[in-house]
Amino acid sequence: MAISGVINTNTSTLNTLDALNGTQGGLDTYLQQLSTGKRINSPADNPADYAIAQRFQTQINGLNQAIANGNQGVSLVQTATGAVQNQINLLQQIRTTAVQAANASNTTSDRQALQGVVSELLAQVQTIATQTQFNGQNLLDGTFAGTAFQVGANSNQIINAAVGNAQTSAMGDHIPAVSPYSDSYGCNGSFVSGGFAPGGAFTITPAQTSAYFTFSGGSYDFYIFRGLQNGGEIGSKIKVTLTGNPPDTQELNKMAAAISSAGIKISGTTQLVNGTPVLKLTYPANDKDISFSGPPYVTSGSYDYNSQTNEITVTLPDSAPHLNSLLSAVNQNVVSVTKTGSSTQLTYPASGQRYAFIEDSNITQNPPIINSSSGSITYTQNNGGSAMAPDSTGMFQEVHIENDAFSSRGTLITSNTPASEAIIPPNTYYGSFSSGTGSSGLSIQGPFGSAQVDVNTETESAASITTAVNAVSQQTGVKARAYTSASFLVATGSYTFTLSNGSSGLPRNAVNISASVNNAANGQPNLNALLTAVNQHTAVTGIAASSRVINGKPELILTNANGENINISAGLANGQLASTALAAGSTGSLQAVSGSTQALIGYPINSGSHAALIQGAVQFASASAYRINNGDMIGFSSQVSRLQSGSALADIDVSTQEGAQRTITIVDQALNYLNQQASELGATQTRIQVSVVNDQSSATNMQSAQSTVQDASIAQATSQLTKYQILQQAGISTLAQENALQQAYLKLLPSG
Incomplete structure (x- = not known):
């Protein structure tokens, strides 16, 4: 390489300086790595690894x-x-x-x-x-x-x-409410203190008589009456429209609710019989019957009086009920009958007016209201002997049920059925519960899950239902206990009857009870003889007798702590309850009562009454809320259970x-x-x-993973640091030599 001898620009020195700068950068990098222990100290070191x-x-x-x-x-x-x-x-x-x-x-x-x-x-x-x-x-x-x-x-x-x-x-204990539409505790029994009260956990039959009906879809407008034992009657108007043909149980519940809430002591419930929805109407056993009658019907039409001919012309719709009766009433005086579209025009002498609308007949309950200025006439017709209002489009029929199947059918009731044919005689059915299996039975929706519970017969005992509930308690989280306890006012007199327990209407462990009840010194019945007679057989029947005094009156309490039925009958007939309660010749009488007010339940139990079947209470228990669908089958509401008064821990x-x-x-x-x-x-x-x-x-x-990405290798950094330190020393030495050469050029200049 030729020596240029240039002193203005020292290219070699500049190259050496560049090399030293690079060496210094490497030296700084590895000094920082060794001082921090990190390979990446800033995004400049490695942007991608820095982000990671x-x-x-x-x-x-x-x-x-x-x-x-x-x-x-x-x-x-x-x-x-x-x-x-x-x-x-x-x-x-x-x-x-x-x-x-x-x-x-x-x-x-x-x-x-x-x-x-x-x-x-x-x-x-x-x-x-x-x-x-x-x-x-x-x-x-x-x-x-x-x-x-x-x-x-x-x-x-x-x-x-x-x-x-x-x-x-x-x-505490979540319990369901008693159903207001049930035949059981709310109507014919007692459910006091959640069914735990002695004498307050029962429902009794036949404290009621039942009738079953199938319904079609359509509109219904009628009065339903209870024929009372004393010859009177009590009734209420029912107006319901049902959809479906036949209506399903949910739809039929509209009719059941309307009748149950009418305030005439007829309760309605629904159930399925061979897949067909059926309405069960239950009413007191000593009633003569229940009957159906159409309501009064108001008809409006046009009215015109011709003063020249002294004739009256009335135009009525063809849909007016009893139009034929009206035609017959004025037939002798009718001048003309004209049909126009869907109307009928009657023209008759004014003197025949009083014959046309006869007061206190099937045609009208009051004289017509005539407005001559507006040319209108309005009159109110009674039911005319029909079972429903003329514009009712539905129909229903009484059915008889045996072994969960239809055995026969009664009168088909429509708007054209005479009211005289819509009288349902009493049918005595035992059992306050409604039967149903599978999806037609009870459906318990508990905190753990849901399960079906069958109610096989109307006379099933609370104990039997409780066993079925507890069998699925692991699925539902809901358990149950059964308890049967009924209280009675006792009249003085002699008592002879058969006492038995059992389920599904089948009496078991029957024993004969005989005792006389006389007044004590305080003028109230002395129950000791009857208590002794019952308790002598408790080991056989499971039924214990006790007494208490409420409002100065002694009560007999019969209790089966296992929740089996308690039956009172005048013996057994072919393994079934006899038709009457007390044996012939018995002069005493028992009256079921409920609560501190001693409200009367059903009718007296005596030698002239039906045998009595007493079912117990199912005491549901759960720490959490649950629902019993179809709960009214056994006397309970289908609403979600809750902590009620007396069931919370605080109570x-x-x-x-x-x-x-x-x-x-x-x-x-x-x-x-x-x-x-x-x-x-x-x-x-x-x-x-x-x-x-x-x-x-x-x-x-993650710290290990981060170390892999971020931490410095000390051995590598030390080796690199040594390398750059040597390079730095070499660079400085080279730079010194380069500068010495420039100084040597100065010697060529002449000295001054």
């Missing part, structure tokens, strides 16, 4: 916070769980006390003392519910619901948590034997509720803890 490392950091930060959240959540859940466990322990003590109070060995003062203990324990249960807090938040009063623990680094990575309301007013009272028995059931359901809460809290805690462990594992793995 930051995303990892975002996840790592979120996971670390989620771990902290989870640990706090575990602490919160443990706080709630501990409080619930304390409530469970208190309820166990309350239940033990209730079992003690239910024993007959306790006196009234004993039970009052036990109630004092229960009240104190119950107050502490409530205190725990209202004062258990975490970070200032109440946990057990129902406000900590719909919450979520953030246990992940990203949105919606949560664990939902809800702690139920553990206040005493929110826990428990062991100061009476009845209250102690009910307390056991209520506390059992409260315990079920709290046990479920504790289980759910335990499951929530487990989920949170597993999530925390998973978050820790994820954070560790």
Whole structure:
């Protein structure tokens, strides 16, 4: 290479400086890596890897916070769980006390003392519910619901948590309401204190007589009457339109509801017989009949008086009821009858007016209202002997049912049927329940799921239905208990009858009862002989007799604690109940009553009355709400069950034997509720803890992944640093040599 000898521009020096700058940059990079431990310290180092490392950091930060959240959540859940466990322990003590109070060995003062203990324990249960807090938040009063623990680094990575309301007013036994349309407890029986009250858990037949009908679709306008034993009648107007042919049970329920709510003590329920919807009408057993009659009918037409001919012309629609009767009434005086379209024109002498609309006949209940100025006439016709209003388009028919099948059919009732043919004589049916199987039976929609329960016969016992309910309780979360207890006012006189238990109308374990009841010194019947006669056979029948005094009147209480039927009959005939209740010659009489007012249920049971079949109450029990579809089949509403007065934990009272028995059931359901809460809290805690462990594992793995992308290799960085340090030293040395050459050129200049 030729030596240029240029001193203005030192190209070699500049090249060396460039090399030194590059060396310095590398040296700075590896010094920073060694000082920070990171290979990437800024986006300039590696934009793509920098972005990846930051995303990892975002996840790592979120996971670390989620771990902290989870640990706090575990602490919160443990706080709630501990409080619930304390409530469970208190309820166990309350239940033990209730079992003690239910024993007959306790006196009234004993039970009052036990109630004092229960009240104190119950107050502490409530205190725990209202004062258990975490970070200032109440946990057990129902406000900590719909919450979520953030246990992940990203949105919606949560664990939902809800702690139920553990206040005493929110826990207890959910029970269904008694159906207002049922033949059972609301009409012909008693359901006091949820069916736990002695003498208040029964329905009795034949306290009523039943009739069955099939209906077509169409409009219905009629009066329904009960023929009373004393010769009078009571009735109400019914106007309903049914769709479908035939209407399904839901549609037919419109007719059942209209009749049940009419206030004349006729109840209507629906059921399926061989797939056909049937309306069952039930009314008191001693009624003579039920009957149907069309309502009064108002007809309007035009009216014209011709003063020149002294004739009246009335134009009426052809749809006017009893038009033929009207024609006949004025026939002798009719001048002309003219048909125009859908109208009929009558012209007759004015002197025949009084014959045309005869008062107190089938034609009119009052003289016509004539408005000469407007030329109109209006008159009200009575039913004219028809069973329904003339414009009714539906039809219905009485049917007879045996073994869940139609055995025969009665009169088909239409708007043209004479009212004299629409009288239904009494048919005595035993059993207050309605039968139905499969989809036509009971459908229990509980907190766990749904299941069907069959009611095989109208006379099925509460015990039998309870067995069926409990058989599917694992599917529904709803259990049941059966209890039969009926109270009676007892007249003085002699009593001879057969007492039996059983189900589905089949009497079992029959025994003969004979006793006389006389007045005691206080003027009230002395029931001791009757009580003794019944209780001598309790081991056979399962029926126990007791007594109580309400409003100064003694009551006989017959109880089957297992919920089987109680039958009172004048013996048995071919394995069935005899037709009458007390044997011939018995002079006494029993009258079923309900509640503290001793409301009369049905009619007296004596030697002239039908045999009595007494069915018990099904006591449904669940810690959560549920629904019993078709519940009116056995006396209950199909509305969602709820905590009713007396069924909440706050209402428990062991100061009476009845209250102690009910307390056991209520506390059992409260315990079920709290046990479920504790289980759910335990499951929530487990989920949170597993999530925390998973978050820790994820954070560790992400930190490892981030290290792979971001962290520096110390060995490599040290090696590179040494390399650049050597290069730097070499560059400086080279730069010095380059500068020395430039200085050498100066020696060529002459000295001054």
